[in-house]
Amino acid sequence: RLNSCDLTEKSCDIVASALQSSNSPLRDLDLSYNNLGDSGVELLCAGLMSPNCKLQRMGLNSGNLTEKSCDIVASALQSSNSP
Numbered sequence: 001r002l003n004s005c006d007l008t009e010k011s012c013d014i015v016a017s018a019l020q021s022s023n024s025p026l027r028d029l030d031l032s033y034n035n036l037g038d039s040g041v042e043l044l045c046a047g048l049m050s051p052n053c054k055l056q057r058m059g060l061n062s063g064n065l066t067e068k069s070c071d072i073v074a075s076a077l078q079s080s081n082s083p
Contacts, residue, residue, distance in 0.1 A: 003032040003059065019047030019055060024053030027054055032061035041069040045076035051082065 002015075015031070018024050036044070041060070047053055060069075 013041035016047030030059035
């Protein structure tokens with residue numbers, strides 16, 4: 001859980017690297033109530049699209065997100081589920 005930890009978009013690059021790691025144990029990630037913004041979500045999605053990512057659930061409530069963030073996440077999920 002990383003909710004309410006004052007994370008910003010800069011933190012998202014580190015989290016994305018963890019998601020891309022082949023030995024990452026992350027399955028559930030709660031980033032709610034952080035100031036991630038659209039740019040941060042875009043960085044996170046780079047991690048989500050990695051074939052090594054094993055994440056099953058991600059919380060993003062109240063993360064200073066816009067409709068653009070939703071589009072970015074939807075696109076990443078579609079890409080990661082493609083054969």
